[in-house]
Amino acid sequence: MSLVRFENVTFRYDAGPYVLRDLSFHLRPGSFHFVLGASGAGKSSLLQLMYLWQRPSGGAISLFGRDVGELSRQDKAVMRRRIGVVFQDFRLLDHLSALENVALPLRVAGRRNSSLDEHVVELLSWVGLGDHIHALPPTLSGGQQQRVAIARAVIARPSLLLADEPTGNVDDRLALRLLYLFEELNKMGTTVVIATHNEQLVERFPHPVIRLAGSDNMISGGTRRTAGAGR
Numbered sequence: 529m530s531l532v533r534f535e536n537v538t539f540r541y542d543a544g545p546y547v548l549r550d551l552s553f554h555l556r557p558g559s560f561h562f563v564l565g566a567s568g569a570g571k572s573s574l575l576q577l578m579y580l581w582q583r584p585s586g587g588a589i590s591l592f593g594r595d596v597g598e599l600s601r602q603d604k605a606v607m608r609r610r611i612g613v614v615f616q617d618f619r620l621l622d623h624l625s626a627l628e629n630v631a632l633p634l635r636v637a638g639r640r641n642s643s644l645d646e647h648v649v650e651l652l653s654w655v656g657l658g659d660h661i662h663a664l665p666p667t668l669s670g671g672q673q674q675r676v677a678i679a680r681a682v683i684a685r686p687s688l689l690l691a692d693e694p695t696g697n698v699d700d701r702l703a704l705r706l707l708y709l710f711e712e713l714n715k716m717g718t719t720v721v722i723a724t725h726n727e728q729l730v731e732r733f734p735h736p737v738i739r740l741a742g743s744d745n746m747i748s749g750g751t752r753r754t755a756g757a758g759r
């Protein structure tokens with residue numbers, strides 16, 4: 529079974545130029561992939577397709593074994609609850625504290641008790657924000673906001689984690705620490721997809737890479753080769 533399957537997917541915004549062309553791959557449950565490409569190569573667009581935020585202009589996408597073209601709005605909302613996402617612009621709620629932002633997915637899932645708050649505090653401490661749990665996002669630096677967004681994406685142990693440049697605003701040491709956090713989550717069963725342009729960071733990990741390079745997209749690398757190239 530594939531958790532994510534792209535079959536000859538093309539994508540463009542309205543009548544603009546093609547961003548993705550004839551892209552085919554599948555991701556098995558429990559796999560870990562990087563999406564690598566230069567600025568403008570289409571990494572964010574690919575993640576937005578996986579998050580059902582955009583529709584493909586051609587080809588077919590299936591997620592959790594279902595063709596996304598056949599999903600109702602309600603089906604999509606339910607499916608998105610199984611996906612943790614780190615957007616490039618974080619999308620935190622500015623009027624909620626770091627702790628409240630991170631606890632949000634748990635509340636949406638109907639889970640609420642004091643031990644959950646403890647869990648949130650523990651995770652925020654792990655990403656280096658133990659002294660900022662009550663801070664509002666606008667009072668935090670870009671790198672700190674990014675770590676709140678990452679904690680929020682992983683707190684509910686999603687089936688699929690999509691992270692767009694999740695280490696773009698932090699130093700190398702912290703970037704590695706965040707990648708280890710994603711690996712821990714992956715070991716617990718989450719399928720992980722990380723978009724980045726940071727080749728050096730990707731080279732430090734054994735995971736397969738989906739390379740976006742104009743029309744020459746390909747899947748390569750990794751000792752744990754779990755994706756199938758369809759081209």
Ligand SMILES: Nc1ncnc2c1ncn2[C@@H]1O[C@H](COP(=O)(O)OP(=O)(O)OP(=O)(O)O)[C@@H](O)[C@H]1O
Binds near residue numbers: 541568
């Ligand atoms: N909302 C949009 N409307 C029209 N074109 C867009 C939109 N978002 C992105 N694009 C275009 O689509 C192409 C791919 O953009 P995308 O953001 O997916 O690339 P990226 O690889 O994530 O880049 P970066 O690393 O700079 O974030 C670019 O040419 C960009 O200008």
